[in-house]
Amino acid sequence: MIVSGIDIVVQKSKRKTVSIFIERDGSVSARVPEKLSDEEIKEILKAKEYQIFKNLAEWTQLNENVVEREYVNGQSFLYLGRNYRLKLVEDKLKGVQFIRNTFLLNKADKHKAKELFVKFYKDKLSNKIQPIVERYKGQLGVEPNDIKVMELQNRWASCTPRGNVNFHWKCAMAPIDVLHYIVVHELAHLIHINHSSAFWNEVDKILPNYEDQVNWLKINGVGMDL
Structure with missing residues (x-):
C-alpha cells in the first residue's frame, strides 16, 4: 500500500491497534486490525505520516554506521557484544574457531567464510x-x-x-x-x-x-x- 509516496507492507491480524515498524532493511510495515478497510487503513497511516518520516530519518542516521566486513586478516567480527579479529591460518581447521579471543579460519576456506x-x-x-x-x-x-x-x-x-x-x-x-x-x-x-x-x-x-x-x-x- 502506497501512502505519502512510501510503500508500506500491511499485515492484518486480530489486534485492536495500528503499529508501524521500520524494519532492519529500511522497509516500512504496519500491523493493523483485520476489521479495517483499505480506505480506513490509508487514513490512519496518513495521519501517522510525521511519525513514519521521523522514524525513517532516524533509521537512515543509524545506518550510517553500517560495517562492511571482509574476510581478511585483522577484520573484526562481533561475538557476544565485543569485536574480535579474524586471522587466516594454514592450519587445517573445522570451520571457524574462536581461540584466545581471535577468530581463526583456514585460508583454503576463505571462499566459504560467510x-x-x-x-x-x-x-x-x-x-x-x-x-x-x-x-x-x-x-x-x-x-x-x-x-x-x-x-x-x-x-x-x-x-x-x-x-x-x-x-x-x-x-x-x-x-x-x-x-x-x-x-x-x-x-x-x-x-x-x-x-x-x-x-x-x-x-x-x-x-x-x-x-x-x-x-x-x-x-x-x-x-x-x-
Whole structure:
C-alpha cells in the first residue's frame, strides 16, 4: 500500500491497534486490525505520516554506521557484544574457531567464510540460548513448544501461534544482557501475542532495565551483520 509516496507492507491480524515498524532493511510495515478497510487503513497511516518520516530519518542516521566486513586478516567480527579479529591460518581447521579471543579460519576456506561464520554463530547461540530459556520460562510460567536458531531476515526472534520460539543466528553477536532481553521478549509473547502495555509490563517484571537493551539493539543492530 502506497501512502505519502512510501510503500508500506500491511499485515492484518486480530489486534485492536495500528503499529508501524521500520524494519532492519529500511522497509516500512504496519500491523493493523483485520476489521479495517483499505480506505480506513490509508487514513490512519496518513495521519501517522510525521511519525513514519521521523522514524525513517532516524533509521537512515543509524545506518550510517553500517560495517562492511571482509574476510581478511585483522577484520573484526562481533561475538557476544565485543569485536574480535579474524586471522587466516594454514592450519587445517573445522570451520571457524574462536581461540584466545581471535577468530581463526583456514585460508583454503576463505571462499566459504560467510557460510562458516553463520554456522559458528548458529552453533554457539544454540548452546547459549537453551539455559537462558530454561531460566525465564519458569519465571514467566510458560512452556515453549520448540526452540530453534535460524535465519529470520529482519527479526531478531519470533514466536509462532503454535508456541515455537525462533531466534536469529545474529543474536549471538549481541551482549549477553541483550540476549536475555530477546529471550524474555519472545517468551512474554506466549502470554501476550501483541505489544500491549500488558506485554511490556510482563517484560518489565522480569527485566526492569529492558529499555537499555532495546536501545543497544536500536543503536548497534545495524552492525550485527556479515
